[in-house]
Amino acid sequence: MGVKIGEEVGYTIRFEDQTNPSVTVIKFLTDGVLIREMMDDPLLTKYSVIMVDEAHERSLSTDMLLGLLKKIQRRRPELRIIISSATIEAKSMSTFFQARKKDLRHAAEDSVPSHLPAVLSVEGKGYTVEIHYVEEPVPDYLQAAVGTVLSINDKEPAGDILVFLTGQDDIDAAVKLLREDTQDDRRRTSGLLVLPLYSGLSRVDQDLVFAPTPKGKRKVVISTNIAETSLTLEGVVYVVDSGFSKQRFYNPISDIESLVVTPISKASARQRAGRAGRIQPGKCFRLYTEEYFLKEMPTEGIPEMQRSNLVSCVIQLKALGIDNILGFDWLASPPPEAMVRALEVLYSLGILDEDAKLTSPIGYQVAEIPLDPMISKMILSACNFGCSEEIITIAAVLSVQSIWVSMWGAQKEFDEVKLRFAAAEGDHVTYLNVYKGFLNSGKSSQWCYKNYLNYQAMKKVVDVREQLSRLLRRLGLALKSCEKDTQILRKAIIAGFFANSCHLEEYSHNGLYKTVRSSEEVYIHPSSVLFRVNPKWVVYHSLVSTNKHYMRNVIAIDPSWLIEAAPHFYQVRTPNLAPC
Structure with missing residues (x-):
């Protein structure tokens, strides 16, 4: 539009505002930021x-x-x-x-639109996409996707290929298979440039995806559903659609979030096919039958509202003065069990009172912090413990997707580097060591590269930390350092996450833990520095289920700290602690 960003046209995202209230007339922002406004x-x-x-x-x-x-x-x-x-x-x-x-x-009392919402169809500039289906269901979508790429390369004219798979493991496996094939210069596949695309990639690897395709090469981008709508890849003429994606499903009874490979909807299938018709007529190869698409594939996916943890949602509505949350006008009604679980968590944290209203000052302060309420409670408690300088660093790291970069084929080197930062107390203290190293390096991108760290994520951590620092000052809360007192630090973490405690099962040789609240069987995630260390008692940040129930971001604790932090939630029972 020929204007400078932040003036007539600007944007606002969490922890970053590039607008000028007196000048900006068009503002791009996330839905979450608009709700906070x-x-x-x-x-x-x-x-x-x-x-x-x-x-x-x-x-x-x-x-x-x-x-x-x-x-x-x-x-x-x-x-x-x-x-x-x-x-x-x-x-x-x-x-x-x-x-x-x-x-x-009641139209006379309260203004109501007198007309029905208009439905407009705006035809965008697009090209015809030819749809191809398989004749029979495929037994292995990954192998079928690789085979389809090789077939396109053999039979179709020039043009890049976009392949939709479910997640990093599938993508890495497909990349490996195709790269092994391309290493044989005598084969036609030697002209393929195979690239992965998922959220944990380094900036360098992401840039390769968006760079122009070298002359004489055909780019093959193997992606999660991030490429459905969030970004546009120039040069894509062919799409290979596996028909699956990985989605998060939250179980409010067990408090476990599962990553589940699920069939996509017709809406997603159309979005994927549309990626092939951006610059010229294209083709979409669907690895499922036409009959399945027409008769069995769901029209739309399951809304996040019906498969997510609703704790943050509930506190935002409460902060907006909406007390009757179940009576709120939902586009899709949330599960009552998830709503009850969210209210229980907020009450146990002291954020809601017995009438399910925000407490003062804790409840209102938590609502001011644009983070998960458990993290926000941890930050506020840290101000009382005198370790807020360290805790806002930890909170900033937990607010980004991952500070680590996955390097394909370099797992041993990655583990060795991670060990240099590892703290015996667990992941949270390890993050403090990483942050300190980043600052000591002068915030060097090269240092990040050598240490398998995502430079953009680390820069974001610095920005988020600064925003949290300003927010605490605005709330009138002092910033203090605990000067390496990791006991105080861990007590502050427990103040927000006491409900997420686990104990190691006696005589367990495979690292089996049980959650104190619901006796769920869980394990420390292999990405944790406490993997295979197996302290007797731990507190985790989140539970994710893949082939097992895994605890992510884990810290070792003394069980007596749980009663100290939440006497309303725990009581002593021999031989273990148990929730009331």
């Missing part, structure tokens, strides 16, 4: 038009935002709301935004 401006009065893009993805924040916007528009009928997506079910979205009967009866 409602805390200071409940009716979003500074906006006259709000456009929600990629609404078909049905993220937790998007569903919350749509419910809130519907509520706002009843008070501000002049507000224009645009919901856009290439594959959205427009009719159902239009129905959601129509005023309910009880609203119409």
Whole structure:
């Protein structure tokens, strides 16, 4: 648009604001940030038009935002709301935004849009994509994907290939198979440039994906569903769609989040096929039958609202003054069990009182911090323990996806490097060592590369830490250092995560732990510095289920600290501690 970013056109994301209130007229921002803006401006009065893009993805924040916007528009009928997506079910979205009967009866008291939401179809510039299906279901989608790439390379004209697989393990395996094939210069596959694409890649590897394809080469990008809508790859003419993606499903009973390989929806299938028709007519090779697509594939995926931990969602709605959360106008109703679990967690942390209202000051302070409430409680407790300088560093690391870079084929070297930073207390203290090393290096990208660290993630940690520091000062809370007192540090962590405690099973030779709260069988994740160390008692940041239930970001503790931190949650029982 020919303007400088941050002036007429700007953006706001969590912990970063590139706008000028007196000049900016168009602002790009995440749905989560817009929800947080409602805390200071409940009716979003500074906006006259709000456009929600990629609404078909049905993220937790998007569903919350749509419910809130519907509520706002009843008070501000002049507000224009645009919901856009290439594959959205427009009719159902239009129905959601129509005023309910009880609203119409009270139209004189409360302004209600008198017209139905318009449904517009805007034809974008695109090319025809020829769809190919397999005749019979494939027994192994990974092998089928590799075979399809080789077939395209043999039979089809020039053009890059985009392959959709489920996750890093599948992608690395496919990359290995194709690279082994390309190393034989006598074969036609020697012209293939095979590249992975997933969120944990280093910046250097990401840049290779977006760089122009060298002359005489055909680029093959093997990606997760991040390439469905989040980014555009120039030069893609062929798409190979495995028909699967990896999604997170939260079980509120066990408090375990599982990464599950699931079939995609028709909406996702259309998005994937559309990647092939950006620059010229393309082809999409679907590794499933046409009959399955037409008769069995679900129209839309399961919204995040119905498969996620709702703790952060509940506290945001409470902070916006919405007390009747079950009566909130949801686009898709959340599971009652997940809602009850979220209320239990917030009550146990002292964030909600017995009437399910925000406590003062803790509840309101937690609501001000744009992080998971357990992390926020940890930060506030650290101010009392006198270790807030260290804890905001840990919180910043936990808020980014991963500071480590996965280097294919270099696991031994990676483990050796990680060992240099490892702390006996666990992952949280290890992160402090990494952060200190990064600062001592002068925030060097080369240092990060040598130590298998994601430079962009480390820069983000520094930025987030600075934002948290400013936020605590604004809340009138002092920043103090505990000067390497890791006991105090761990007690502050427990203040936020006491519900996530586990003990090692007696006579366990394979590192089997049981959660204190629900006796779930869990293991320390191999990425943890405590993997195979197996302290008797630990507290974890999150539980993820793949082939086993794994604890991520683990720290060793003394069990007596649990009663000290949460006497309302624990009581002593011989021989172990148990929740009330």
